[in-house]
Amino acid sequence: MTDKKKLGRNQKDTEDDMINLVDNLNREDDLKYNRRAFLKTAVGTSVALSVATIPFTVRAMLGIAEEDHERVEIAKLADLPEGESVTFYYPTEKDPALLIHTVNGDLKAYNSACTHLMCPVFYEKTQDVLLCPCHAGYFDVNNGQPKAGPPQRELPLIEIEVDNGIVYAVGRQYRHG
Numbered sequence: 562m563t564d565k566k567k568l569g570r571n572q573k574d575t576e577d578d579m580i581n582l583v584d585n586l587n588r589e590d591d592l593k594y595n596r597r598a599f600l601k602t603a604v605g606t607s608v609a610l611s612v613a614t615i616p617f618t619v620r621a622m623l624g625i626a627e628e629d630h631e632r633v634e635i636a637k638l639a640d641l642p643e644g645e646s647v648t649f650y651y652p653t654e655k656d657p658a659l660l661i662h663t664v665n666g667d668l669k670a671y672n673s674a675c676t677h678l679m680c681p682v683f684y685e686k687t688q689d690v691l692l693c694p695c696h697a698g699y700f701d702v703n704n705g706q707p708k709a710g711p712p713q714r715e716l717p718l719i720e721i722e723v724d725n726g727i728v729y730a731v732g733r734q735y736r737h738g
């Protein structure tokens with residue numbers, strides 16, 4: 562039998578006992594397991610975040626259209642001769658867009674807020690380009706891709722449909738992640 566006295570119910574432990582308790586821990590193991598747990602959590606979190614963003618990445622890469630936009634009338638084709646453009650708003654009143662009847666006879670439509678700093682772009686028919694006057698940004702009218710100047714991303718494409726001589730906006734595509 563040890564000469565250590567058994568403590569009563571509400572008696573405090575001695576300091577010696579506390580030192581013995583702490584000495585039972587292996588500090589190396591403790592650090593190792595904490596580090597491992599942290600790494601597992603960090604890796605798990607980043608894998609979860611990557612997996613969660615896959616659908617958005619795939620949509621952006623494939624240029625998949627946003628869903629559930631209504632069909633909105635833009636203009637009568639007869640009112641839009643070649644070389645002219647008209648402003649409309651799509652898919653909401655806060656999204657300015659441009660329908661262009663190019664000098665080559667094609668119909669193209671894009672959201673018209675410049676992808677640099679949001680100035681409105683316009684159709685410059687003599688050069689057959691979309692031009693942003695703020696910092697001389699140029700976009701290809703055939704695909705909305707930046708051609709020159711500061712913009713790095715293409716303009717969102719508005720999908721259109723011509724029905725009985727009327728041009729409608731029917732969807733929008735973001736083609737950049």
Ligand code: FES
Pocket residue numbers: 675676677678679680693694695696697698710711712
């Ligand atoms: S805002 Fe269009 S080029 Fe800067």
